[in-house]
Amino acid sequence: MRPLYRASLGRVLGALFRDQIPCEGCVIDTSDEVIAPRVKAKLFLRGYEHDEIRFVKRHLRRDLDVIELGSSLGVVAAHIARKLDPGRRLVCVEANPALLKSIWTNVHQNAPHARLDVVSGAVEYPPDVIHVHHGWVMVGQLHLSLTTSWSRGFSRFLA
Secondary structure (H helix, E strand, C coil), X not given: CCCCCCHHHHHHHHHHCCXXXXXXXXXXXXXXXXXXXXXXXXXXXXXXXXXXXXXHXXXXXXXXXXXXXXCCCCHHHHHHHHHCCCCCEEEEEECCHHHHHHHHHHHHHHCCCCEEEEEECCCCCCHHHEEEECCEEEECCEEEECCCCCCCCCCCCCC
């Protein structure tokens, strides 16, 4: 852990910004008690999912629908939603039901026009079905753009 990502700094930033933390062009609501103070510091200091956000800004096509696996707080999802053309659909899949409200809030706060579906679920496929390529994953005949890290140990997808 970087020394600057301390809970004490996160508490100060939370108070200063009233839990509306600026993060690489978006504003992330961190008022939910499930969000740890050190996460607020990481958001502000560009240490939270920075590589994923950079990937979205540089490479994600605007004209595609997107499925994000492991949406967590909705930080990357907010950046995706801001980039997508009007009418494009964003599906956020998150295994932790305690984070679903944060995803919804953060996406709609930053992209009110977003066509958003938030799914409480996860993904599981046998290892021989998943083929990972640079920036893409192929599951059978379905091609998905990777925007966050994810694992094969999930149990459901869009169930």
